Amino acid sequence: MSFRTIYTVSDITDSITEILASVPGLHDVWIQGEISNFRRPSSGHLYLTLKDAASQISCVMFRNRATHLRFLPHDGDSVFVHGYISVYKKAGQYQIIVDKMEAAGVGVLQQAFERLKASLAAEGLFDEAHKRPLPRIPRRIGVVTSATGAALRDILNILHRRFPCIDVLVYPVLVQGDGAAPQIAGAIRDFNRWSNVDVLIVGRGGGSIEDLWPFNEEIVARSIFASHIPVISAVGHEIDFTLADYVADVRAPTPSAAAELVVPDQSELHRRIRELDQRLTMHLMRRIERARTRIIHLNQKLDVHRKLGDIQQMQQTLDMLAMRAHRAIRACASREHQRLLLSRTRLEHVSPLSQLQEAHKYARRLQEQLVHRILQRLSEERSKMEKVLLQLDGLSPLGILERGYSICLDSNGKPILHADQVDLGEILQIRLARGQLSCHVFQIHGDEKHGVEL
Amino acid sequence: MELNFEEALAKLEAIVETLESAELTLDAALETFEEGIQLSRLCTKKLEEAEIRVQKLLATEDGDFETEPFEVPSVDQG
Numbered sequence: 001m002s003f004r005t006i007y008t009v010s011d012i013t014d015s016i017t018e019i020l021a022s023v024p025g026l027h028d029v030w031i032q033g034e035i036s037n038f039r040r041p042s043s044g045h046l047y048l049t050l051k052d053a054a055s056q057i058s059c060v061m062f063r064n065r066a067t068h069l070r071f072l073p074h075d076g077d078s079v080f081v082h083g084y085i086s087v088y089k090k091a092g093q094y095q096i097i098v099d100k101m102e103a104a105g106v107g108v109l110q111q112a113f114e115r116l117k118a119s120l121a122a123e124g125l126f127d128e129a130h131k132r133p134l135p136r137i138p139r140r141i142g143v144v145t146s147a148t149g150a151a152l153r154d155i156l157n158i159l160h161r162r163f164p165c166i167d168v169l170v171y172p173v174l175v176q177g178d179g180a181a182p183q184i185a186g187a188i189r190d191f192n193r194w195s196n197v198d199v200l201i202v203g204r205g206g207g208s209i210e211d212l213w214p215f216n217e218e219i220v221a222r223s224i225f226a227s228h229i230p231v232i233s234a235v236g237h238e239i240d241f242t243l244a245d246y247v248a249d250v251r252a253p254t255p256s257a258a259a260e261l262v263v264p265d266q267s268e269l270h271r272r273i274r275e276l277d278q279r280l281t282m283h284l285m286r287r288i289e290r291a292r293t294r295i296i297h298l299n300q301k302l303d304v305h306r307k308l309g310d311i312q313q314m315q316q317t318l319d320m321l322a323m324r325a326h327r328a329i330r331a332c333a334s335r336e337h338q339r340l341l342l343s344r345t346r347l348e349h350v351s352p353l354s355q356l357q358e359a360h361k362y363a364r365r366l367q368e369q370l371v372h373r374i375l376q377r378l379s380e381e382r383s384k385m386e387k388v389l390l391q392l393d394g395l396s397p398l399g400i401l402e403r404g405y406s407i408c409l410d411s412n413g414k415p416i417l418h419a420d421q422v423d424l425g426e427i428l429q430i431r432l433a434r435g436q437l438s439c440h441v442f443q444i445h446g447d448e449k450h451g452v453e454l
Numbered sequence: 455m456e457l458n459f460e461e462a463l464a465k466l467e468a469i470v471e472t473l474e475s476a477e478l479t480l481d482a483a484l485e486t487f488e489e490g491i492q493l494s495r496l497c498t499k500k501l502e503e504a505e506i507r508v509q510k511l512l513a514t515e516d517g518d519f520e521t522e523p524f525e526v527p528s529v530d531q532g
Contacts, residue, residue: 137460142511147524156508165459165504170524171511194511194519266501269463273497276470276490283473284487291480321480328488 010089017087020094026085031057031096032104035077048073050081050096058088058095065099068178070213071112078104109209113216117243120218125225126246132230134250134262135198140167141262142197142229144187147172151205151236151255158259163266169197175204180214185223192227200227201258202244203234215242224248234258281329285377288322292381322381326374401433419444457493459500466493 007015020026033050040046044063049056059081061069073079082100087093103109120126141159145151152170159166171191173183184202191200202224204212214220215235221243224231233248234255245251252258401407408416409429416422422441430437457465469490472478478486510524 137463139458139460147510156506160506163504164506165500166506168506168508169511169521170508190511190513190519269501270498273463273466273494276466277494279470280473280487280490280494283470284483287473287478287480287483321484324484325487328484328491331491 009092013087013089013092016094017089020085020087023085028082028084029096030080030082032078032080033057035073035079036075038073038075046073046098050079058093059083059098060095061098061101069101070217071103071109072116073101074112074115077108077111079108080104109213113243116216116218116221117246120221120243120247125221130225131249132228134230134232137163137264138166138198138262140169140197142169142171142191142200144171144173144184144191144200144202145204145234145255146175149175149205151175151203151234154205154254154256155201155234155259158256159263162260163263163269166263174214176207176211176214181217181220184214185219188220188223188227188231192229195229197229199262200229200231201234201252201255201262202231202248203252203255203258204236205255206236209240212242215244217243220244221247232258232262284325285374288325289377292384296384319378322374322378326378329374401431404433407431419446457496459497459504462493462496462500466490466497469493 031050033052033056035048036051036056037049038046039048044066046061046066048059048061050059051057061081061083080102081096081098083096083098085094086097088095103112124130143152143155145155147170156168159168169191171187173187174180175184188200188202191197202220204215212235215233224233224244224247230249231247232250232252233242233244234252234257235242235244236254241251250261252261407430409431410416410422411427411429413429416428422428422444424441424444426441428439428441430439469486473483473486473490508524509521512520512522514520
């Protein structure tokens with residue numbers, strides 16, 4: 001009877017494990033295959049079977065490696081996996097412990113992207129209803145991008161040119177490769193916690209689809225969706241949209257375009273201020289005009305004597321107001337002039353001289369028009385007023401008496417217009433330009449002659 | 455505290471609206487006008503004096519944040 005060596009199951013399994021571990025080629029191996037039976041339990045480890053037409057092999061990818069995956073694997077995907085062969089002793093199975101997995105060809109990556117996009121769309125992450133409006137004029141802008149990239153330089157250049165009245169907070173992150181997506185998402189979260197910016201620009205310059213991939217990752221999409229601060233995506237890739245573009249409140253095709261979207265152009269703002277200046281002036285003039293019309297109107301209603309005093313007072317007030325307005329408008333116009341002198345030195349190296357001269361001329365023309373218009377109105381108004389005063393003088397009873405006429409009043413103080421209004425012997429009052437007389441009627445002559453006795 | 459550009463512009467716009475729509479006495483209209491001119495002067499000044507300020511945001515170890523001046527480095531990456 002031959003001698004039998006008896007192993008325990010564990011012993012033999014250990015031996016097999018050791019043998020497999022001792023083959024150098026199996027430590028560090030790349031394998032191509034198609035995924036089937038893919039599972040992702042709550043532990044976060046990934047289980048799958050890799051197969052080709054004839055064979056299959058079990059694979060495990062532990063969570064700490066799985067978090068670096070660029071895409072969520074799916075049954076049917078063609079992939080390359082890297083790892084080493086090991087034995088799962090409890091099942092007596094050999095398996096591959098996977099540390100890297102890559103999509104075999106862009107097709108798989110694209111499919112994974114389409115699946116993620118569809119699922120985020122179904123969740124409502126892209127809905128218009130969730131889009132936050134951009135602030136009209138932001139005070140602080142947060143920028144999440146590479147500190148050394150062209151994207152940041154482009155953004156700062158444009159902001160500097162268009163609208164320098166802002167603070168920019170840069171949050172430097174990796175924008176490509178492993179670890180970029182968690183950094184981008186973390187930066188967006190930090191800005192929201194810190195919450196001291198009005199708007200965020202998140203992006204990078206152009207690159208290959210692989211370079212842009214972090215902006216297609218779920219973690220980035222979700223952090224943009226969760227942001228309370230409006231987000232402009234600025235991934236330099238004009239043709240394709242990344243998931244970040246779909247979720248962002250506004251999508252800019254390039255970082256430069258994002259900078260142009262986020263602030264107004266300062267020359268437009270200068271125009272707007274000028275327009276408001278003009279409206280102010282025009283409506284003040286209109287208001288003064290209305291007051292004048294009203295004075296003339298009142299003029300016709302008021303008692304002559306009071307009217308004279310009032311009109312003089314009102315005229316004085318009006319003159320004072322007009323002078324104030326004139327001064328204010330002059331000040332405004334001269335400020336415009338100074339502003340242009342200032343702008344000239346600032347703009348000389350960035351703006352064509354001719355444009356500046358145009359603006360200068362325009363301002364001077366505006367100033368001349370304003371001053372001319374006000375002076376013209378004042379002089380028109382003054383001559384209108386003088387005419388009214390002359391008319392009033394002519395109408396005044398005092399004026400008539402000054403010319404030698406008298407007014408004859410009965411005992412009730414009513415003016416007497418006909419001789420048959422009085423009786424013989426009646427006492428009448430006669431008002432002269434200065435003083436008055438009491439007279440006794442001794443004869444009545446009907447319509448023709450008249451006589452009074454002292 | 456002095457208004458920033460956006461506040462000054464918004465106030466100027468409101469003043470123009472008031473002057474255009476409300477029935478103001480002459481005195482009030484002139485006061486409003488003068489206030490408007492002050493604001494427009496302030497807006498222009500803000501636009502012209504402004505310098506863009508760039509800072510870097512840093513997370514500190516205790517979960518807080520701080521900023522430091524940021525110099526734009528030379529370009530070496532996408």
